[in-house]
Every structure is written in C-alpha cells, then in structure tokens.
Amino acid sequence: MPCNPLLDTIAAMPRPTEAGRVFHGRGGLYAGCEQWVLDAYPPVLVLTSFAPVSDEALATIGAALAQRWAQIALPGDGPLCWVFQQRGGAQRLEGRSDTRLMAGVVPQPHVVTEGGARYLVNVLKGQNQGLFLDMAAGRQRVAELVAQQAAAPALAVSPGVSLGHGARVLNLFAYTCAFSVVALRAGAARVVNVDMSRGALATGQQNHRLNGVGNGPNGVAAFWAHDIFSSWGKIGRAGPYDLVVADPPSYQKGSFVATKDYGRLLRRLPDLLAPGGHALLCLNAPELPPEFLLEQAARHAPGLRWVERVPNPPAFADVDEARSLKVMVWAAG
Structure with missing residues (x-):
C-alpha cells in the first residue's frame, strides 16, 4: 500500500x-x-x-x-x-x-x-521531462550571479552595436537550456549553450522564444550541438566568460563519467573564466559526496576559490545532504 x-x-x-x-x-x-x-x-x-x-x-x-x-x-x-x-x-x-x-x-x-x-x-516522454525540478535553486543562483555582473565589458554584436554590460555565460551540458533562459532574463548579454543533443537544444531554442530572450534586444543566445571535449578551441575563442555553468550527467557512457571526466573539465576553467568570473558546477551522484568536487577542483584548478554550496530547494530535503544534489560555486582570481 x-x-x-x-x-x-x-x-x-x-x-x-x-x-x-x-x-x-x-x-x-x-x-x-x-x-x-x-x-x-x-x-x-x-x-x-x-x-x-x-x-x-x-x-x-x-x-x-x-x-x-x-x-x-x-x-x-x-x-x-x-x-x-x-x-x-x-x-x-x-x-x-x-x-x-x-x-x-x-x-x-x-x-x-x-x-x-x-x-x-513532456511528462509522457520518460525520465527526462525537459526541466529538472531539483535544480530550481541552481537556476536562481545563476540569475543572482548574472544580476551582479553590472561592470562586465560591453559585448559588441556588430560594428557600432553592443548589448551593454551584461554577463557573458557559458552553459555546458545545456540540455533544454533552462540556465540560459534565467541568465538572459536576469540581464546576460550573451549565452553559449553547448550540448551533444540537437533535439534538446531545439527544445531550448523554443524555451528562449517562449520567454522572449536570446534574439538580440534581450541578449544573444548561441546553440552548439558539439561534444564539449572535442570543442574546447571554439568554446575558448567565444570567451572569456563571466559565468560558466556545468550540469553534466554523473554517468553517461560516451558523454561524461564524473569520476573520469570532471577533472578534464576543471582543467579548462581557468582559461575560460574572465577575472572575477564564477563557475557553478553540479553533480547529481548520490555515491559521490561534496568532497569529491572540492578535491577535484583543488587538484585540477587550484587557482579557483571555492565560494559556496547552494542549498537545495526545501522540497528536496534529504536525511543525508552528502547524497543529494550538489550545486557548488567557485570564483576566479
């Protein structure tokens, strides 16, 4: 029963x-x-x-x-x-x-x-309905970090045209681009969304249209259907970024395995982040405690300064917070 x-x-x-x-x-x-x-x-x-x-x-x-x-x-x-x-x-x-x-x-x-x-x-699709509800606090923290970026350099869109002083954001493992939507709504100038799934990015583009963002007047959004680990050159040339968001799968063969690949990702962050920029990194693996990400960052990106672990929404309270979703923030410089 x-x-x-x-x-x-x-x-x-x-x-x-x-x-x-x-x-x-x-x-x-x-x-x-x-x-x-x-x-x-x-x-x-x-x-x-x-x-x-x-x-x-x-x-x-x-x-x-x-x-x-x-x-x-x-x-x-x-x-x-x-x-x-x-x-x-x-x-x-x-x-x-x-x-x-x-x-x-x-x-x-x-x-x-x-x-x-x-x-x-799409609640009839299966396990991934299009919006991860447990990431609500992470999305709110992204909006707050973007809103704080009042002093970022103006982003030139074309000769003589700029988007002011909004944040430049890199959204890795973007899925349906919810982080991008909240960043642009909070005033980001540009968001680069990278994910291997063209279908997920297509839904992400629809999400941007639903919210009236990413089309120029309200920030610019790019959607790259790339394997992140094969695209660092292109990703780096579009930077540096005031905020890098990474919400990878904890174990997805052929895409990302946290115990093997998080270090590879962290090694790239110092070169991707602008001075004073932030990285918001996520890990949804009950078997890996917060110390896993802290140790990986200390080993592979020692120049980054740990800022905080973002509390999960109260609706997702857990008897063992070490097993619950980890959303953690680092700062450059």
Whole structure:
C-alpha cells in the first residue's frame, strides 16, 4: 500500500501553479516511503515509484488525488490529469521507465512556469521531462550571479552595436537550456549553450522564444550541438566568460563519467573564466559526496576559490545532504 505521509501530503496539497516537487520520499525523511515521488507540472501531476507497485496501491493514490483535485481546482482547470511512471524493478536495471497516463489529457504543447520563466515539458516522454525540478535553486543562483555582473565589458554584436554590460555565460551540458533562459532574463548579454543533443537544444531554442530572450534586444543566445571535449578551441575563442555553468550527467557512457571526466573539465576553467568570473558546477551522484568536487577542483584548478554550496530547494530535503544534489560555486582570481 502507499505510504500514509504521501496520502497526507496529497490531502493537504495546495493548488499547484508552478512546476515543483510535492512529495519527496526519496529524501528518506519518511520511513517506508522512499520509493515515492510526486511532482507538479501544472496542470499535470506526475507520480513516480522507484519500486514495483500494485494496482490496488495506484487506485488508492488515484482516489486521493481525485478527491483533493475536486477540492482545489478552479472552474477553468478541467478534470484531474495525472501520470504514473515506474522506474523500479526491471526498468531500473535496464535504465528504462514505464510511463502511463492515468487520467485526463496532457496539454500539447505543455508549458509550465518556474520563477516567472516558461518551459516546455513532456511528462509522457520518460525520465527526462525537459526541466529538472531539483535544480530550481541552481537556476536562481545563476540569475543572482548574472544580476551582479553590472561592470562586465560591453559585448559588441556588430560594428557600432553592443548589448551593454551584461554577463557573458557559458552553459555546458545545456540540455533544454533552462540556465540560459534565467541568465538572459536576469540581464546576460550573451549565452553559449553547448550540448551533444540537437533535439534538446531545439527544445531550448523554443524555451528562449517562449520567454522572449536570446534574439538580440534581450541578449544573444548561441546553440552548439558539439561534444564539449572535442570543442574546447571554439568554446575558448567565444570567451572569456563571466559565468560558466556545468550540469553534466554523473554517468553517461560516451558523454561524461564524473569520476573520469570532471577533472578534464576543471582543467579548462581557468582559461575560460574572465577575472572575477564564477563557475557553478553540479553533480547529481548520490555515491559521490561534496568532497569529491572540492578535491577535484583543488587538484585540477587550484587557482579557483571555492565560494559556496547552494542549498537545495526545501522540497528536496534529504536525511543525508552528502547524497543529494550538489550545486557548488567557485570564483576566479
């Protein structure tokens, strides 16, 4: 049966208006509920289990969601729409997920908001819906760092035309470019987004259009479908950068393996960063503690100064913060 804390959370759940986590059993704060996660991608709720689930358990949760939705939905919201995804059992071993629409109709296109920004998502696609909810605090920190960059040199776009004094940002492993969107909304002059996936970058371009940024008057965005480790020359020539953001996969064969490749990335940072610039580096690997990134930075980029670990959103609280998402900031010089 589903855990009582999940049912209690559903019973008290406010009407969701922004994308975010509703219940985080994975954090270990609720004994016996570690398999459960509930996310809101308004107007859709997404329930995820990291272990096999009985039809009876799903029916109980579905009834709880329906009851709560009837209480909080506004007249224009329509009927309850929820999706179930199972990542446990054979799916976990094979790196796959089973995703099912349980009730309602998912809007197409499906656009959600976070902190005033708009993003395309696809909750029926699988494990990567288009926006990593646990990175909300990292996106906010990027916006703050960009806003602080008031004294950056003007960026010339063409002869006689510049974008003022906004930050120059490099967004590595850009995925659907959410970091770029928030940076440009905060006043960045230019963002270079680099990712191997053309499909992810295409969604990123749509995200920029949704927010009216990256087209010149509100900063310039570039989208490079490149293997980062084969493109340092081109990446370096577009710099230096006031902010470098890197949110790589922790283990993706053929792309990035943290224990092997983070050092290679860190060695490049001193040459990429402008004086006074910052690097925001992310690591989502429960088996690697924050000390891993600190030791890698000290070894491969000793000239960088560690600034902080960005606290994760309260909705992602964990009994062991060493296992949770690591978002850490360094400064050049």
